[in-house]
Amino acid sequence: MDFVRTTPPRPVQVAAVFPELAPLARPAIRLHPRPGSPSVRDSSVGGPLLWPAGExxxxxxxxHLHMDTGFRESLTDVRLQRRLQSRWRPDDRPPAHTPEEEALKERDAARLAERLDAGPPFxxxxxxxxxxxxxxxxxDIPLLRPPGQADLLQVLWCPYEHEPDCKPATALFWRSAAEVDDILATPxxxxxxxxxxxxxxxxxLAPEAITEYPNSLDLSPELQRLLxxxxxxxxxxxxxxxxxxQYPREFYSIHLGNAPGWKVGGWPPWGRTDPYRRHCAVCEAQMVPLLTIASWEWSGGEGRSWAPQEDQAAAHADARGPGRYPSQPTRVEVGSTDNMQIYVCPRSPEHPHTDLIQ
Structure with missing residues (x-):
């Protein structure tokens, strides 16, 4: 980790104004993902995994129903478009592909042609x-509570939407990094x-430990009335x-409750639905938030107060135009620019997890 990101101090100390909320404080770690070149030995988003060659x-x-949604693209095309956008400036003509990128496109087209020749490709x-x-x-993320001797969490998903909730299907793997000697080179x-x-x-990643308070929807009616x-x-x-x-609760919701962006632990974001408890399918324990996969690191307007101090200039600049995504560094977008929340069993992280779009 060779860079840092720092959440600006909140404009109000929640527990000082509302001591009733102090017992509800939870630790969280904002991950602050930023585009880079992580290795298999690094904590990352979207990076290569420390995966055993023999597994x-x-x-x-x-x-997977392969219907034409109008959005489906090959991974090669997605990545090439992003490279072009990163080089595109508002006062320039659209950039051309480099020779290496043209070769990638040709290999991608040839691969598709081979699959078509072989019959139904998908x-x-x-x-x-x-x-x-x-x-x-x-x-890097001491809030993780891995099972046994594990010290590494790996999260993957299927990039197709799955019924009934129209979201990618997720998979979690816990492992001991020291036990991985021979690494799978080309997954x-x-x-x-x-x-x-x-x-x-x-x-x-630039992990940052913070203290979070609940989304206002997670509060009792009495506490909501206090706000x-x-x-x-x-x-x-x-x-x-x-x-x-007239709406002081809105100030709490925007500036003081749960932090936006990718994070481990803390409180869940609500909005698409009211809060409802998730229970372990094995032991019926109430599940707890593990990881928030976020479409945005911060929102516009007042929500930019959550942008790290190091990113405040970018957050307040005009960030429109191709290749400019200061608040969406991972380029992940789930739901209608929502969050995917992954929950685990507090008694045993090896019990089946569950996920939810909010």
Missing amino acids: PWPHCEDV PADCPVPLLPVAQLFLC PEPYEADYPGYVPEPCV EDWNRWQAAGADVDSFYA
């Missing part, structure tokens, strides 16, 4: 290799993805713009 690469065995029951989503080492890849947003950009009491905010001397006098 089969995971595939999705579900039936049988619905053909197993699909999973794509790496995240690799997290315990030494298989799916030919295509349902959407470019299901192809993570390789990113290095809506403007007199309480004023009596505590909180420096809150009078713009929020």
